Amino acid sequence: MITLASDFGTPYPAAMRGVICTRTDARIEDIAHDFPRQDVRAAAFWLTQTLPYFPPAVHCVVVDPGVGTDRDAVVVRAGTHALVAPDNGVALPVARELADSVEVFTWAYDDPASSTFHGRDVFAPAAAAVHEAGVDVVSELDRTTPTDDYVDLQFPTAELVDGGARGEVLVVDGFGNVVTNIPGSILESRFGGTVTVDGDPIPVRRAYAALDPGDRLVTVGSHGNVELAVTQGRGDDAFGVGVGDPVSLAL
Amino acid sequence: MITLASDFGTPYPAAMRGVICTRTDARIEDIAHDFPRQDVRAAAFWLTQTLPYFPPAVHCVVVDPGVGTDRDAVVVRAGTHALVAPDNGVALPVARELADSVEVFTWAYDDPASSTFHGRDVFAPAAAAVHEAGVDVVSELDRTTPTDDYVDLQFPTAELVDGGARGEVLVVDGFGNVVTNIPGSILESRFGGTVTVDGDPIPVRRAYAALDPGDRLVTVGSHGNVELAVTQGRGDDAFGVGVGDPVSLAL
Amino acid sequence: MITLASDFGTPYPAAMRGVICTRTDARIEDIAHDFPRQDVRAAAFWLTQTLPYFPPAVHCVVVDPGVGTDRDAVVVRAGTHALVAPDNGVALPVARELADSVEVFTWAYDDPASSTFHGRDVFAPAAAAVHEAGVDVVSELDRTTPTDDYVDLQFPTAELVDGGARGEVLVVDGFGNVVTNIPGSILESRFGGTVTVDGDPIPVRRAYAALDPGDRLVTVGSHGNVELAVTQGRGDDAFGVGVGDPVSLAL
Known part of the structure; x- marks a missing residue:
């Protein structure tokens, strides 16, 4: 194949x-x-x-x-x-x-x-x-x-800080879901609760459909990373971020 | 497969x-x-x-x-x-x-x-x-x-009224052709003539190319439903309708 | 197949x-x-x-x-x-x-x-x-x-004139690269130098990446024709041309 x-x-x-x-x-x-x-x-x-x-x-x-x-x-x-x-x-x-x-x-x-x-x-x-x-x-x-003389590439690593993480946007998918480099494990015990994203309190949910249309949410995407999303909407628009932008998350 | x-x-x-x-x-x-x-x-x-x-x-x-x-x-x-x-x-x-x-x-x-x-x-x-x-x-x-306890889905049915039909837009395809839920059989003897769509007289033709570029027409699409189209143009723009909008057709 | x-x-x-x-x-x-x-x-x-x-x-x-x-x-x-x-x-x-x-x-x-x-x-x-x-x-x-009675189609031919060529834009690809009908052979000995496109001097390069981001260049595309391009940008925007537009090239 x-x-x-x-x-x-x-x-x-x-x-x-x-x-x-x-x-x-x-x-x-x-x-x-x-x-x-x-x-x-x-x-x-x-x-x-x-x-x-x-x-x-x-x-x-x-x-x-x-x-x-x-x-x-x-x-x-x-x-x-x-x-x-x-x-x-x-x-x-x-x-x-x-x-x-x-x-x-x-x-x-x-x-x-x-x-x-x-x-x-x-x-x-x-x-x-x-x-x-x-x-x-x-x-x-x-x-x-x-050869050992090849071009390598590493994704930037999120900085885990006391009470949260500082990372950046890796990609935005076609739905507008914002994929960060912050490991999803940070949210493990937070589902159903709230975290602070760039200063705003945002619900942490497992499903895009968990909230009302247009509501912002934080989830763990299929890649295992923290993702910024919107129920039936675009996360990139609602959070106002794009590829390479910093994302700060406080638990 | x-x-x-x-x-x-x-x-x-x-x-x-x-x-x-x-x-x-x-x-x-x-x-x-x-x-x-x-x-x-x-x-x-x-x-x-x-x-x-x-x-x-x-x-x-x-x-x-x-x-x-x-x-x-x-x-x-x-x-x-x-x-x-x-x-x-x-x-x-x-x-x-x-x-x-x-x-x-x-x-x-x-x-x-x-x-x-x-x-x-x-x-x-x-x-x-x-x-x-x-x-x-x-x-x-x-x-x-x-299971008998599943979510079902039916397309809305067009209402056949004396002298025409009242339906709605099901989808718009990539060409801008507007697919309604009105059965194409209603136009059977009308090809070459005219029907009234939302108050305007519109030619009924078999081919998108039957008229001059930019002219609106009514046809029966490959799905068998009434379709609103434009010769070398977009029906949704020309008729000003989108998914879910009502379409009224008088013969 | x-x-x-x-x-x-x-x-x-x-x-x-x-x-x-x-x-x-x-x-x-x-x-x-x-x-x-x-x-x-x-x-x-x-x-x-x-x-x-x-x-x-x-x-x-x-x-x-x-x-x-x-x-x-x-x-x-x-x-x-x-x-x-x-x-x-x-x-x-x-x-x-x-x-x-x-x-x-x-x-x-x-x-x-x-x-x-x-x-x-x-x-x-x-x-x-x-x-x-x-x-x-x-x-x-x-x-x-x-049948001999079929519709034929020929691409328009560029006019080779003393010191250059007059052609037109055949297509623009998804990168914005402008594909003309001017044969690439005309640029054979010009790589590394400059030609005049619609009155402006433009570098002739083999690679899109040869110049700084945003710089215009002329190259020979994979089709063998003269192509107007931009390093990490769109040629159609930078040259202001679209399909069917005339392109004049002076060596």
Whole structure:
């Protein structure tokens, strides 16, 4: 199985699917192609929310603001999974969730047909090649070279302070739910009660529908992080925050 | 075959696909994941326009404003099809179109990993389980209990009055075509002529392209209902109506 | 394999997939369903950027402003590929790229169930039938009749003038990159230098990331044409041009 994730929108991913279909009969599953444009950290986050649910696969990830520059292509082996991606860190956070130990290889690619669409000309052929060879022999392929000199990416860590936490907004999902980097465990005994978010008292609830339409709430999202939401509404609008904004939570 | 429909946008459905792929090799077909957010009736309508064209399948439908509350999960058997959905009525209208007789079962689910993403933690595993067991043995599964105490949903019926009909807007599609609940049969002998919509005379035509760009027209959509449209334009803007608005039609 | 491309958005293509799945087990691959609405030329362009990367397949293309009028349905054979489409020219440019010689057949269809959704009622069944029969026997099918009387479509040609070119904008992609009809070969020796676009001097670069965020650049896109772009921004906004607008380039 090969999965595809990008910020390409349409129809560019179709060219990638075609390239893959000419090289392998592997099943292809889309993760998403509307990741926030050129936002490597957001893509890295959403990959942690999706790829770990898949069976062993080759994951082709292309969020690549540096396309056409001299940035490398990498193959990241994480247990029975492999990720093929630009060397900008996008694949690392999910790789560490997929396996205890992660190996990174540079992928030597030929001069591609285009300088603007390596998804089609570099990453799709690489994903097909890794899939056909098998994840377990990645290290033996002619095009792979093990490397320690790769771009890494870590999500910012929330600061746990006495009586609360200071974190930031990692992503906003399509419902407007605001995903922070504050671990949900902080709210464990608070459900049904109230916490203070950026100075305002806000109910802590398990379900978006727990309150009246338009009411703000704090919950723990499916990612395990603290999430700012609104019953039948958009949390980003109601809390007035966006990606990268600080969020302060007092218990 | 398993089909997936939701209002999740992306990338959440990818986690559902992963969950299913780890449990079955079934082919997965997307219906749509951009149903109007938390609009159970709209989702129920679009399911009637899509699922009946499929071969026997398990249909996993998640439009679920009540996620995390104590609402049940249900499995609805409709002939050779089964629908797995929250107990909010979303699956019932299409089930009645798929088969003359419909059976509803509650689906006993374990405490899910999240309170906010039952698509991943409840419905995807349930759909995979029903698919692997087989639709014909749904009633024999440990997790299913037949029930008559489920949430039903009926589309509002248009009122046929002497010389016309009074109905309402069910949905607006992506082209801006306004789908009403008035049966198209009312227009049978009127093509090429004119009817009165909310007081204005409007041509009745079979093709969107029948008039000049920007001209309003009344037609019968692919669903068999009266539709308000515009040649190369948006019917909702031109008629000034949206979901739930009344539509009065005089012949 | 059957590919699907349309301007339908969702969920209409799901009905087409269902229709196909009841007739054949063929793998179905989506090209895109958000082609600019009723824009036959834009669809024709994007098909040239996607279909040639696929292995032999039947391509079902429905961008069809004339649905419900008396326009024909056609099957276009291009080597080992076949395209099923309305007779509005949408399939011809890519067909000429797929094969040196192209044959066009009208497809005789029964009175369809709807006058507004031939994607479901005409083209999906036709694509399934052509796939099941085989592309090589298209000419022998009862429903096909060879024709020379079909609608063709050619992209406008840029005018190469001494010291530059005059062309126009063919499409704008989702990133805001402006794709012109000026052949990229004109820039061959200019990378690293500057050209004049509509009177302004603009750097010529291979990579979108070559300049500072917000800086305008000229590049050669993955289609081989001259493209107007912005480092981490939208070319259409920065250059103030849209589809069909003239673009003048001086070396």
